[in-house]
Amino acid sequence: MYDLIIKNGNVVFRDGVRKVDIGVKNEKITCIAEEITNEAKEVIDASGQYVMPGMVDTHVHISEPGRTEWEGFETGSKAMAAGGTTSYVEMPLNALPATINKEALDLKLDAAVNQNYVDYGFYGGLVPENLDKLEELADAGVLAFKCFLSDITSDIPGDFTNVDDYTMYKGMQKIAELDGILCIHAENPSVTSKLTEEMIKEGRTSAAEYVDSRPIFTEVDAVQRAILFAKETGCKLHLVHISSSEAVQVILKARLEGLDVTVESCPHYFAMTAEQVAEIGPKAKCQPPIRKAKDQAKLWDELLNGNIDWLTSDHSPCTEDLKQGNIFEAWGGISGVQNNVDLMFDLAVKQRGLAVEKFVDLIAFNPAGRFNLPYKGEIAVSKDADIILLDPNQSYVVRREDLYYKNKHSAYEGRKIDCRVTKTIVRGNIVFDLQKGIVGKPIGKLLSAVK
Numbered sequence: 001m002y003d004l005i006i007k008n009g010n011v012v013f014r015d016g017v018r019k020v021d022i023g024v025k026n027e028k029i030t031c032i033a034e035e036i037t038n039e040a041k042e043v044i045d046a047s048g049q050y051v052m053p054g055m056v057d058t059h060v061h062i063s064e065p066g067r068t069e070w071e072g073f074e075t076g077s078k079a080m081a082a083g084g085t086t087s088y089v090e091m092p093l094n095a096l097p098a099t100i101n102k103e104a105l106d107l108k109l110d111a112a113v114n115q116n117y118v119d120y121g122f123y124g125g126l127v128p129e130n131l132d133k134l135e136e137l138a139d140a141g142v143l144a145f146k147c148f149l150s151d152i153t154s155d156i157p158g159d160f161t162n163v164d165d166y167t168m169y170k171g172m173q174k175i176a177e178l179d180g181i182l183c184i185h186a187e188n189p190s191v192t193s194k195l196t197e198e199m200i201k202e203g204r205t206s207a208a209e210y211v212d213s214r215p216i217f218t219e220v221d222a223v224q225r226a227i228l229f230a231k232e233t234g235c236k237l238h239l240v241h242i243s244s245s246e247a248v249q250v251i252l253k254a255r256l257e258g259l260d261v262t263v264e265s266c267p268h269y270f271a272m273t274a275e276q277v278a279e280i281g282p283k284a285k286c287q288p289p290i291r292k293a294k295d296q297a298k299l300w301d302e303l304l305n306g307n308i309d310w311l312t313s314d315h316s317p318c319t320e321d322l323k324q325g326n327i328f329e330a331w332g333g334i335s336g337v338q339n340n341v342d343l344m345f346d347l348a349v350k351q352r353g354l355a356v357e358k359f360v361d362l363i364a365f366n367p368a369g370r371f372n373l374p375y376k377g378e379i380a381v382s383k384d385a386d387i388i389l390l391d392p393n394q395s396y397v398v399r400r401e402d403l404y405y406k407n408k409h410s411a412y413e414g415r416k417i418d419c420r421v422t423k424t425i426v427r428g429n430i431v432f433d434l435q436k437g438i439v440g441k442p443i444g445k446l447l448s449a450v451k
């Protein structure tokens with residue numbers, strides 16, 4: 001007797017797609033066979049659909065507690081469930097206080113209980129004043145550390161700030177000792193902040209000028225410096241939301257030379273060009289910026305050639321008033337997590353011919369492996385039954401009223417997507433069904449690393 005059987009689907013394994021049935025018991029995948037005829041409490045007919053591991057999104061900002069009006073665990077995780085994400089790792093910034101010591105992490109852990117529809121874990125932040133807190137954060141179970149090279153200043157007490165070089169160096173030494181990973185937002189803060197000042201002063205505040213205020217070389221420069229520091233300290237490195245082929249090439253070269261470094265990029269860098277951002281407006285503002293069409297084409301080559309390790313949403317929501325005005329004034333961060341899986345499946349698999357098993361590596365297997373979650377990210381016996389169904393023949397238009405975000409704005413509003421996540425299952429529990437919406441209770445559990 002199984003808890004759940006998923007029948008007749010095109011199941012995506014790491015080595016290809018096979019039409020098989022999946023049996024789930026006690027939250028795990030316990031059987032994969034051509035035909036399972038046993039009894040089950042629930043049977044799903046997945047005919048005509050892909051059956052894949054849910055997305056393991058290692059880059060999500062939920063600003064609860066402290067800025068809960070921007071996004072909360074409940075609304076954010078419902079959006080993830082509806083979009084095909086089954087686990088996520090939450091960034092140490094945007095909530096107040098930032099997650100830079102154990103007390104702040106405890107506030108997050110408390111706030112997250114009984115609110116999440118999908119499984120969740122946390123980052124610890126690295127900032128100039130918390131070098132002596134990294135160990136307590138690691139002991140308390142953060143899955144990785146995160147720092148900003150890019151300028152991020154705030155006069156609100158407890159808010160996140162960027163690192164200076166000394167902090168990056170010392171932080172990497174400590175994180176190497178703890179056998180952790182440091183994830184870095186890589187942009188040269190001095191150049192980007194001065195260019196920004198200059199352009200605002202001159203009234204050059206169009207979307208095109210915003211892109212020019214954060215040129216690709218500032219990303220490459222910060223990546224190179226992070227790599228140099230990682231070589232010196234032996235710290236494992238991961239570069240978040242990389243926006244340019246030039247930066248990917250630098251990372252690839254360092255990896256070939258033996259450095260333990262990985263790289264992520266995000267759907268918005270593939271789904272929109274700077275030229276389109278000029279039309280969409282501040283809802284599509286992020287840092288680093290969405291690049292021009294000619295640069296995006298090169299980033300696509302990197303993704304299709306297997307040079308980008310995985311995709312993340314970088315879901316960084318805010319209230320709508322912060323997305324008004326000119327693009328320089330608006331909040332930098334895109335709400336996108338609800339449409340990431342089907343949007344990227346459409347763009348990469350359907351439109352550009354990426355093999356569906358490679359797609360699954362990009363959304364699930366690779367991030368789960370890097371973040372020491374070997375029980376996630378793959379359809380295989382003994383793994384958690386975190387499974388999504390995706391219908392490659394269904395189209396939909398992103399509509400505001402369908403979004404679960406606390407603030408229902410999206411850079412993708414009005415966009416047509418030619419495939420759709422129709423069911424999301426977390427450890428054997430159906431949490432989203434296209435017909436019914438969010439189903440059941442917030443059953444999300446805290447992730448723990450297996451080293």
Ligand SMILES: NC(=O)NC(NC(N)=O)C(=O)[O-]
Binds near residue numbers: 094316
């Ligand atoms: N404070 C943020 O959430 N920033 C985020 N914003 C973006 N990417 O525009 C990020 O990840 O840097």
Ligand SMILES: [Zn+2]
Binds near residue numbers: 185240241287
């Ligand atoms: Zn960032």
Ligand SMILES: [Zn+2]
Binds near residue numbers: 091315
């Ligand atoms: Zn982010």
